[in-house]
Amino acid sequence: MIWQFDIIILIFLVIAAIISLRLKDLLGASMVFGIYSFLICLLWAEMGAVDVAFTEAAVGAGVSTVIMIATVFSTKRRSKD
Amino acid sequence: MDPIIATFIEENIVPNFNYWIYVILMMIGLYAMITKNNLIKKLIGMAIFQTAIILFYVSVGVKDAANIPIISHHGSEHHQMTDLSSETDSTKEIHNTIDKDKYANPLPHVLMLTAIVVGVSTLGLALAISQKIYKSFGTLEEDEILNKLRPGGHD
Numbered sequence: 519m520i521w522q523f524d525i526i527i528l529i530f531l532v533i534a535a536i537i538s539l540r541l542k543d544l545l546g547a548s549m550v551f552g553i554y555s556f557l558i559c560l561l562w563a564e565m566g567a568v569d570v571a572f573t574e575a576a577v578g579a580g581v582s583t584v585i586m587i588a589t590v591f592s593t594k595r596r597s598k599d
Numbered sequence: 600m601d602p603i604i605a606t607f608i609e610e611n612i613v614p615n616f617n618y619w620i621y622v623i624l625m626m627i628g629l630y631a632m633i634t635k636n637n638l639i640k641k642l643i644g645m646a647i648f649q650t651a652i653i654l655f656y657v658s659v660g661v662k663d664a665a666n667i668p669i670i671s672h673h674g675s676e677h678h679q680m681t682d683l684s685s686e687t688d689s690t691k692e693i694h695n696t697i698d699k700d701k702y703a704n705p706l707p708h709v710l711m712l713t714a715i716v717v718g719v720s721t722l723g724l725a726l727a728i729s730q731k732i733y734k735s736f737g738t739l740e741e742d743e744i745l746n747k748l749r750p751g752g753h754d
Contacts, residue, residue, distance in 0.1 A: 519661050521613075528620040535624060535647050539631050544639050551643050558650050566667045566703035567657050570711055577719050582646065589639065589726040593733040597637040598740055 519565055527561045544597050548586040555579035617658040624651035638729045638739045642722060649718040653711045660704035668705035670697060 534557055538550035555578045562571035612619060624647055631644025729739060736744050 519663070519665070521616075525616055528616060532620060532623055532627070535627050538643055539627065539635070539640060539647075544637070547640070547643060551646065554647070555650075558654070561654070562657060565657055565661050566665060567660070567708040567711075568667050568669075569705075570653070570657060570708050570715065573712055573715050578650075578715055582719050582722050585723050585726055586639070586642075589730055592730055593639075593739055597640060599636045599640065 523564050524561070527557055527564065531557050531561065542597050542599070544590045544595055545587065547597075548583060548590055551586065552579055552583035555583065617654065617661070621651050621655045621658065624648075624654065636741050638732065638741065639726075641741075642725050642729070645725070646718065646722055649714070649721075653714055653718075656707040656711050656714075660707040662700060662703055665703045666701055668702045668708070670702075 531554065534550055534554040538547045538554060541547040541550060555574065559571050559574040559579055562568070562574055628644045628646075628648030628651060632641050632648065635641050635644060732744065733739055736747055738744060
């Protein structure tokens with residue numbers, strides 16, 4: 519575990535979480551949530567959990583972002599909050 | 600900086616930074632699940648909550664200067680270490696096994712692998728239900744749905 523890398527990724531993680539919850543555009547929120555998932559995948563790889571990292575990259579960042587964007591396109595794109 | 604704050608940061612925040620961020624992310628997710636009005640925003644909060652809990656469990660398995668839990672060569676260097684030192688046979692056997700301090704603990708990783716898959720299936724089901732809600736109510740905002748569900752509400 520490299521602690522400098524760890525702290526940088528964790529700070530970006532909190533920033534990405536806050537941005538994805540504050541955006542009023544749901545497509546943008548989904549994209550920022552994909553960034554969040556890839557950052558947390560990087561964090562697993564850095565902490566030595568490689569199996570969790572590639573599962574998160576394939577399933578968490580890939581599939582969940584795709585189904586979220588598909589839902590946004592079949593429903594409304596704007597959000598009130 | 601104030602020396603008391605500096606020692607607090609040095610002793611509590613830096614060594615346990617993963618746990619501090621785990622608590623912050625979990626509270627961000629909980630806040631979003633409670634206060635956000637849009638259903639997709641609530642689901643993003645739920646996913647953040649889940650990854651925060653996975654972050655806690657993976658942080659438990661981390662060791663200082665530990666490698667990934669994959670054994671590339673079994674035991675050859677440990678044999679040489681025990682040959683040089685004069686030890687009894689019982690301690691030699693212990694040293695011939697794998698040195699667990701060199702590898703991260705894989706048990707929480709395997710448990711959290713299941714949690715990731717369960718989280719994605721939960722998210723997929725919830726998004727499917729949101730699509731059905733949008734088809735029958737025409738909106739994803741929680742207050743408008745509740746307004747239409749009331750007896751005097753207009754649908």
